[in-house]
Amino acid sequence: xxxxxxxxxxxxxxxxxxxxxxxxxxxxxxxxxxxxxxxxxxxxxxxxxxxxxxxxxxxxxxxxxxxxxxxxxxxxxxxxxxxxxxxxxxxxxxxxxxxxxxxxxxxxxxxxxxxxxxxxxxxxxxxxxxxxxxxxxxxxxxxxxxxxxxxxxxxxxxxxxxxxxxxxxxxxxxxxxxxxxxxxxxxxxxxxxxxxxxxxxxxxxxxxxxxxxxxxxxxxxxxxxxxxxxxxxxxxxxxxxxxxxxxxxxxxxxxxxxxxxxxxxxxxxxxxxxxxxxxxxxxxxxxxxxxxxxxxxxxxxxxxxxxxxxxxxxxxxxxxxxxxxxxxxxxxxxxxxxxxxxxxxxxxxxxxxxxxxxxxxxx
Amino acid sequence: xxxxxxxxxxxxxxxxxxxxxxxxxxxxxxxxxxxxxxxxxxxxxxxxxxxxxxxxxxxxxxxxxxxxxxxxxxxxxxxxxxxxxxxxxxxxxxxxxxxxxxxxxxxxxxxxxxxxxxxxxxxxxxxxxxxxxxxxxxxxxxxxxxxxxxxxxxxxxxxxxxxxxxxxxxxxxxxxxxxxxxxxxxxxxxxxxxxxxxxxxxxxxxxxxxxxxxxxxxxxxxxxxxxxxxxxxxxxxxxxxxxxxxxxxxxxxxxxxxxxxxxxxxxxxxxxxxxxxxxxxxxxxxxxxxxxxxxxxxxxxxxxxxxxxxxxxxxxxxxxxxxxxxxxxxxxxxxxxxxxxxxxxxxxxxxxxxxxxxxxxxx
DNA sequence: TTGTACGCGTTATCAA
DNA sequence: TTGATAACGCGTACAA
Numbered sequence: 001x002x003x004x005x006x007x008x009x010x011x012x013x014x015x016x017x018x019x020x021x022x023x024x025x026x027x028x029x030x031x032x033x034x035x036x037x038x039x040x041x042x043x044x045x046x047x048x049x050x051x052x053x054x055x056x057x058x059x060x061x062x063x064x065x066x067x068x069x070x071x072x073x074x075x076x077x078x079x080x081x082x083x084x085x086x087x088x089x090x091x092x093x094x095x096x097x098x099x100x101x102x103x104x105x106x107x108x109x110x111x112x113x114x115x116x117x118x119x120x121x122x123x124x125x126x127x128x129x130x131x132x133x134x135x136x137x138x139x140x141x142x143x144x145x146x147x148x149x150x151x152x153x154x155x156x157x158x159x160x161x162x163x164x165x166x167x168x169x170x171x172x173x174x175x176x177x178x179x180x181x182x183x184x185x186x187x188x189x190x191x192x193x194x195x196x197x198x199x200x201x202x203x204x205x206x207x208x209x210x211x212x213x214x215x216x217x218x219x220x221x222x223x224x225x226x227x228x229x230x231x232x233x234x235x236x237x238x239x240x241x242x243x244x245x246x247x248x249x250x251x252x253x254x255x256x257x258x259x260x261x262x263x264x265x266x267x268x269x270x271x272x273x274x275x276x277x278x279x280x281x282x283x284x285x286x287x288x289x290x291x292x293x294x295x296x297x298x299x300x301x302x303x304x305x306x307x308x309x310x311x312x313x314x315x316x317x318x319x320x321x322x323x324x325x326x327x328x329x330x331x332x333x334x335x336x337x338x339x340x341x342x343x344x345x346x347x348x349x350x351x352x353x354x355x356x357x358x359x360x361x362x363x
Numbered sequence: 364x365x366x367x368x369x370x371x372x373x374x375x376x377x378x379x380x381x382x383x384x385x386x387x388x389x390x391x392x393x394x395x396x397x398x399x400x401x402x403x404x405x406x407x408x409x410x411x412x413x414x415x416x417x418x419x420x421x422x423x424x425x426x427x428x429x430x431x432x433x434x435x436x437x438x439x440x441x442x443x444x445x446x447x448x449x450x451x452x453x454x455x456x457x458x459x460x461x462x463x464x465x466x467x468x469x470x471x472x473x474x475x476x477x478x479x480x481x482x483x484x485x486x487x488x489x490x491x492x493x494x495x496x497x498x499x500x501x502x503x504x505x506x507x508x509x510x511x512x513x514x515x516x517x518x519x520x521x522x523x524x525x526x527x528x529x530x531x532x533x534x535x536x537x538x539x540x541x542x543x544x545x546x547x548x549x550x551x552x553x554x555x556x557x558x559x560x561x562x563x564x565x566x567x568x569x570x571x572x573x574x575x576x577x578x579x580x581x582x583x584x585x586x587x588x589x590x591x592x593x594x595x596x597x598x599x600x601x602x603x604x605x606x607x608x609x610x611x612x613x614x615x616x617x618x619x620x621x622x623x624x625x626x627x628x629x630x631x632x633x634x635x636x637x638x639x640x641x642x643x644x645x646x647x648x649x650x651x652x653x654x655x656x657x658x659x660x661x662x663x664x665x666x667x668x669x670x671x672x673x674x675x676x677x678x679x680x681x682x683x684x685x686x687x688x689x690x691x692x693x694x695x696x697x698x699x700x701x702x703x704x705x706x707x708x709x710x711x712x713x714x715x716x717x718x719x720x721x722x723x724x725x726x
Numbered sequence: 727t728t729g730t731a732c733g734c735g736t737t738a739t740c741a742a
Numbered sequence: 743t744t745g746a747t748a749a750c751g752c753g754t755a756c757a758a
Contacts, residue, residue, distance in 0.1 A: 080443060
């Protein structure tokens with residue numbers, strides 16, 4: 001009936017005594033062991049209900065070495081994309097009987113490294129990790145001896161399972177969307193100078209490929225740097241671009257926060273979107289459906305990413321496929337056209353043609 | 364050096380052997396016990412570093428009964444307010460050496476009750492709980508035997524510590540802000556029919572008090588219901604109000620998501636904000652500083668709420684003040700005036716006069 | 727100041 | 743099908 005925890009928790013011994021069986025039998029019942037006499041099982045279950053017994057997870061963990069908890073390390077929950085991702089991961093984990101422990105790294109390299117070695121790892125059976133600050137040079141640190149799945153493409157050949165999306169193709173499609181609307185002076189916001197492997201570099205690469213295809217020359221003056229992908233940095237980058245006097249008729253924000261920051265600045269300056277400048281983002285966070293104007297974006301299949309990551313992690317935890325090589329799963333994407341590129345036409349939101357691709361290959 | 368976890372974790376015994384001391388001495392060093400010879404301590408620390416020893420949390424938990432983890436139960440992380448709150452709680456907990464385990468209830472009553480009795484409670488030392496679906500009738504279920512701090516005002520005299528804000532006064536101030544601008548036909552969005560104790564009821568109450576003070580008659584036709592406080596429900600409520608043909612010159616969204624949904628509808632209908640209709644929200648989520656127009660709102664002192672909640676919980680966990688009665692802490696608030704009420708004047712965001720109050724009283 | 731030995735509540739091994 | 747008993751790794755009396 002009542003749950004006793006503080007002050008004398010009820011243990012298997014108590015249940016065993018009450019049911020007149022041994023502790024082992026109680027354990028068997030609790031763990032769904034099959035070969036138990038129905039009558040015995042019922043007695044034990046009655047005793048469990050009477051006493052309000054609940055398994056002591058610490059003891060079970062100590063004994064089995066498994067906690068039933070997985071870690072999720074993200075930069076910050078106050079970034080909507082990661083909050084929504086966390087939501088999806090928690091749901092996916094829950095449906096598989098797992099609990100999620102979230103860690104915020106602040107996208108700080110040192111803290112990202114901590115996540116790999118810290119005490120908290122002992123509380124978890126595995127880790128879903130979305131690194132932002134680590135680079136190819138940290139590849140060695142990622143060779144951990146516990147189950148881990150990496151999200152995002154920052155570390156390419158890392159010694160772990162990866163779930164990512166086709167950043168190059170998705171960015172290319174987003175840029176193509178702008179080109180299809182007749183835009184030729186397309187700025188990009190959120191580039192990372194000198195980076196070669198991360199999402200920023202890959203998305204810029206897709207942007208350039210689309211330009212090339214269309215025979216539009218690449219103009220470095222149209223590239224806006226932004227280290228952190230926040231609304232504030234997007235606003236600053238947009239501001240700088242406008243101040244520079246360069247001609248612009250479209251903006252590709254490498255994520256939605258950047259694009260929303262840019263939208264904010266354009267609105268403040270009374271620049272019409274999309275008539276004068278069209279804007280597209282990346283991530284399809286919920287907010288993009290409600291901004292003014294609503295924001296066109298790339299939908300990265302968040303649910304798919306979350307469930308795939310949890311499943312891959314679980315297969316490592318359970319070691320169901322012992323020597324499976326590390327895989328890289330590429331999630332689908334989709335261009336979502338809204339008012340910031342289509343104008344009135346998108347007032348009743350419609351989803352543009354799916355240009356997603358997916359695949360799965362060893363790595 | 365290297366972290367060994369799988370395949371033969373290194374234990375205190377290994378460290379003790381390596382350092383040539385007993386396991387007890389290792390334990391003393393690990394736990395910062397003072398009376399240890401410097402030389403001994405160094406030998407032990409060297410052994411710990413050499414072997415890459417890390418404490419086994421499960422064993423420690425089993426022994427001490429404390430996990431170092433606190434639970435945080437919120438409706439969903441995809442609601443920006445709760446994502447930002449979780450961010451703050453995680454930071455506050457971290458600075459006090461605690462880890463946070465987040466649970467999503469979906470604002471479903473059954474799941475909120477589960478949070479109080481489920482297995483997960485065994486993984487945590489206490490719970491910070493933001494219930495939405497539970498009502499006064501569930502008061503008994505809240506009389507739990509583990510440390511808990513409730514967030515928000517839904518259950519009034521609940522048998523637990525509370526951290527809340529002065530919903531009535533804050534809503535009154537928000538409404539007053541609109542009245543000060545000369546608005547008289549102020550709609551409110553997010554009301555909950557029949558509710559008497561929750562945030563919705565209290566905020567509506569504050570709204571009515573402000574109207575009374577100003578001698579503005581209350582008009583039920585200006586009240587828009589919205590069960591869930593999402594952007595989508597706010598948009599629907601705004602839509603219904605406009606369709607009803609009632610005269611409106613301002614809108615008070617009981618939270619920011621509702622107000623942003625309303626803003627979206629007003630924009631779609633080409634209704635000028637704030638010239639025709641001024642809008643104010645509640646929560647001061649980051650998005651409000653970037654919407655078009657930027658959204659005036661009530662800032663509830665999120666950081667203060669988070670740190671206070673964690674501190675109260677910690678005092679219960681450590682039982683530092685054994686028979687302290689349950690307290691109700693009321694956090695400060697502040698009206699943040701932005702473009703959606705002030706128009707151009709707020710183009711360079713400025714924070715309006717702080718009208719917050721705070722207090723702490725037994726309950 | 728340090729060591730010995732026991733117990734926290736489970737699961738697992740082996741016999742019965 | 744069930745029971746007795748030994749770990750799991752750590753903290754802590756109590757002893758030295």
